[in-house]
Amino acid sequence: MTFITEIKTLKRELEIKNIFLSDDEIKEIEEVTKKYPMRINPYYLSLIQEKGDPIWNQCIPRIEEIEISSGEEDPLNEENEIPFLTHRYPDRCLLLVSNSCGMYCRFCTRKRKVGEAKRNPTRDGIKKALEYIENHKEIRDVILSGGDPLLLSVETLERILVDLRKIKHLEMIRIGTRVPCAMPERVTDKLCEMLKKYNKNPMLYINTHFEHPREITPESKKACEKLIDSGIPLGNQSVILKGVNNSPEIFKELNQKLLSIGVRPYYIYQPDLVKGTTHFIGPVKDGIKIIKGLRGHTSGMAVPHFVIDAPGGGGKIPLIPNYTKFEKNGNIKIKNYQDKNFEYSLK
Ligand SMILES: *Cc1c(COP(=O)(O)O)cnc(C)c1O
Numbered sequence: 001m002t003f004i005t006e007i008k009t010l011k012r013e014l015e016i017k018n019i020f021l022s023d024d025e026i027k028e029i030e031e032v033t034k035k036y037p038m039r040i041n042p043y044y045l046s047l048i049q050e051k052g053d054p055i056w057n058q059c060i061p062r063i064e065e066i067e068i069s070s071g072e073e074d075p076l077n078e079e080n081e082i083p084f085l086t087h088r089y090p091d092r093c094l095l096l097v098s099n100s101c102g103m104y105c106r107f108c109t110r111k112r113k114v115g116e117a118k119r120n121p122t123r124d125g126i127k128k129a130l131e132y133i134e135n136h137k138e139i140r141d142v143i144l145s146g147g148d149p150l151l152l153s154v155e156t157l158e159r160i161l162v163d164l165r166k167i168k169h170l171e172m173i174r175i176g177t178r179v180p181c182a183m184p185e186r187v188t189d190k191l192c193e194m195l196k197k198y199n200k201n202p203m204l205y206i207n208t209h210f211e212h213p214r215e216i217t218p219e220s221k222k223a224c225e226k227l228i229d230s231g232i233p234l235g236n237q238s239v240i241l242k243g244v245n246n247s248p249e250i251f252k253e254l255n256q257k258l259l260s261i262g263v264r265p266y267y268i269y270q271p272d273l274v275k276g277t278t279h280f281i282g283p284v285k286d287g288i289k290i291i292k293g294l295r296g297h298t299s300g301m302a303v304p305h306f307v308i309d310a311p312g313g314g315g316k317i318p319l320i321p322n323y324t325k326f327e328k329n330g331n332i333k334i335k336n337y338q339d340k341n342f343e344y345s346l347k
């Protein structure tokens with residue numbers, strides 16, 4: 001498997017698809033990749049149909065990444081005294097186990113570090129983080145993230161799971177990964193056989209990361225099915241991105257398709273205010289419209305939570321369309337998904 005990381009390979013591969021880059025476009029991509037690396041795998045590239053489509057926008061560098069200066073490197077204050085570990089909520093924590101991904105998404109929240117070899121989690125660093133979890137009995141839920149944990153070798157990931165399972169107070173482990181969507185061939189039999197050994201006690205969950213209905217293909221479907229067959233429930237987290245998916249129609253199609261392949265939509269995020277990604281940020285109202293466009297209009301299971309991860313490290317805060325009006329007399333006026341009015345009061 002070779003990744004496309006260089007402009008000349010990208011140019012050649014796109015030409016095979018009858019997509020041609022101008023000299024200016026080439027120069028711009030080159031400039032951007034000096035700061036933020038490019039990585040696309042042949043499968044994901046094959047999903048591109050034309051310049052500027054929702055697949056293209058997720059993986060092809062754009063000059064806005066370096067031209068717009070708004071945003072911060074680490075708006076969520078993830079970096080702190082324990083390397084690779086963020087313990088923000090009392091009973092659960094985030095453990096960054098990998099710095100590598102099946103592709104580098106241009107909108108990535110961890111753009112500051114993804115793809116930088118020198119910031120790769122070290123064996124010693126992970127060991128210290130595991131000691132921290134061991135010493136904090138209140139942690140019952142560990143989320144493996146990165147980068148992408150499924151870019152680790154099966155052996156390395158297995159070692160981390162085995163070590164985590166020695167910590168008796170853990171009730172669940174979650175893996176956050178874009179691999180089923182963006183590099184489905186990495187969901188190998190070998191990986192699935194390994195995961196299957198550790199799928200319960202503590203319970204193992206996977207949250208994947210689909211952004212657009214066109215990412216649901218026979219290949220990504222197969223990858224999800226294999227994980228489900230290994231006894232692992234699947235959820236999905238999406239970011240609402242301008243130029244990719246910021247409409248109720250797209251999310252309705254995406255979430256219905258996800259459910260049809262066994263993936264339960266979990267969160268949709270307002271993008272974090274990350275430097276180099278702010279051209280993807282649309283109005284917060286878009287997220288509310290998306291939830292309104294789903295609730296009642298399709299299966300309740302297709303309705304995720306819309307959240308903003310509060311800048312400064314406040315955690316995830318849900319934003320909910322307003323269906324309710326409280327009256328002085330204690331009664332409540334409510335609107336249904338068709339904007340029809342109802343009253344809930346005991347007569
Ligand atoms: C998102 C996140 C979690 C998990 O939050 P849930 O709402 O339980 O899915 C935990 N820790 C950190 C730092 C997070 O960003």
Ligand code: SF4
Binds near residue numbers: 107108178
């Ligand atoms: S796969 Fe995840 S961590 Fe990697 S670049 Fe994409 S969004 Fe960032």
